[in-house]
Amino acid sequence: SSASAxxxxxxxxxxxxxxxxxxxxxxxxxxxxxxxxxxxxxISLEVGRGEVMCIIGPSGSGKSTFLRCINxxxxxxxxxxxxxxxxxxxxxxxxxxxxxHPKEAALQRRDIGMVFQRFNLFPHLTVLENIIEAPQRVxxxxxxxxxxxxxxxxARVGLADKAKAYPASLSGGQQQRVAIARALAMEPKLLxxxxxxxxxxxxxxxxxxxxxxxxxxxxxxxxxxxxxMGFAREVADSLVFMDGGVVVEAGDxxxxxxxxxxxxxxxxxxxxx
Ligand code: ADP
Ligand code: MG
Numbered sequence: 001s002s003a004s005a006x007x008x009x010x011x012x013x014x015x016x017x018x019x020x021x022x023x024x025x026x027x028x029x030x031x032x033x034x035x036x037x038x039x040x041x042x043i044s045l046e047v048g049r050g051e052v053m054c055i056i057g058p059s060g061s062g063k064s065t066f067l068r069c070i071n072x073x074x075x076x077x078x079x080x081x082x083x084x085x086x087x088x089x090x091x092x093x094x095x096x097x098x099x100x101h102p103k104e105a106a107l108q109r110r111d112i113g114m115v116f117q118r119f120n121l122f123p124h125l126t127v128l129e130n131i132i133e134a135p136q137r138v139x140x141x142x143x144x145x146x147x148x149x150x151x152x153x154x155a156r157v158g159l160a161d162k163a164k165a166y167p168a169s170l171s172g173g174q175q176q177r178v179a180i181a182r183a184l185a186m187e188p189k190l191l192x193x194x195x196x197x198x199x200x201x202x203x204x205x206x207x208x209x210x211x212x213x214x215x216x217x218x219x220x221x222x223x224x225x226x227x228x229m230g231f232a233r234e235v236a237d238s239l240v241f242m243d244g245g246v247v248v249e250a251g252d253x254x255x256x257x258x259x260x261x262x263x264x265x266x267x268x269x270x271x272x273x
Pocket of ligand 1: 037060063
């Protein structure tokens with residue numbers, strides 16, 4: 001299928017059936033620079049619906065920037081990014097491409113969840129209030145419905161007894177699980193994780209990875225920047241190695257890990273395995 005399947009000739013949103021045939025994420029020759037520093041050189045990849053992609057690579061290789069482009073936190077300078085068949089940040093009409101109005105961009109963005117290395121919970125709100133904030137404010141969900149859903153999500157991440165706790169009273173692993181529940185409360189169709197366990201004490205990493213594993217098993221589409229190679233091997237459908245703003249190598253995680261084809265991949269893996 002071609003990218004044009006995502007939109008009709010007039011630029012109107014594609015019919016659901018046409019969208020369903022598209023991968024959840026498609027990057028076509030994505031470029032991003034900051035001034036003269038070209039951080040993403042020509043990133044092309046696809047993440048299928050319900051799939052998990054892990055991205056690894058040295059610091060400064062452009063991993064966070066790539067996630068931020070998907071999540072509207074940065075604008076690409078070239079190429080195209082599609083999520084669920086929709087061009088991110090832009091609308092296409094024939095050969096012309098227009099930037100989306102901020103309100104339209106916000107609509108696209110609210111279906112994409114992101115979990116950061118630092119949990120970014122609101123410190124003055126309880127766990128429950130952290131989770132119901134966005135559904136109420138952004139989705140105009142009623143308080144009762146939002147509380148009901150938040151309670152279910154807290155149970156799902158193993159924190160049913162922490163609804164009334166404040167973030168500062170929780171461990172880093174618990175805070176990160178709240179951050180995941182908060183992202184899920186918006187019912188995203190795509191979840192992005194940017195090194196979700198790198199700020200955690202080693203003994204707290206497992207509980208967060210377990211939650212992510214169960215999310216993957218439930219069919220959530222996820223892109224995970226991580227150096228947890230066990231997780232990548234066990235959970236990911238594909239593994240991408242980025243270096244210097246390019247995809248050096250990508251493929252089946254077991255294959256990439258056990259039989260890397262490029263010297264740069266070998267050198268990197270020897271440091272993280
Ligand atoms: P990674 O997540 O792989 O460590 P990043 O995407 O954070 O890499 O950064 C890639 C490069 O982009 C780095 O050289 C970084 O300095 C640069 N960069 C990232 N964000 C900005 C920004 N907002 N302004 C200028 N340079 C940036
Ligand atoms: Mg980063």
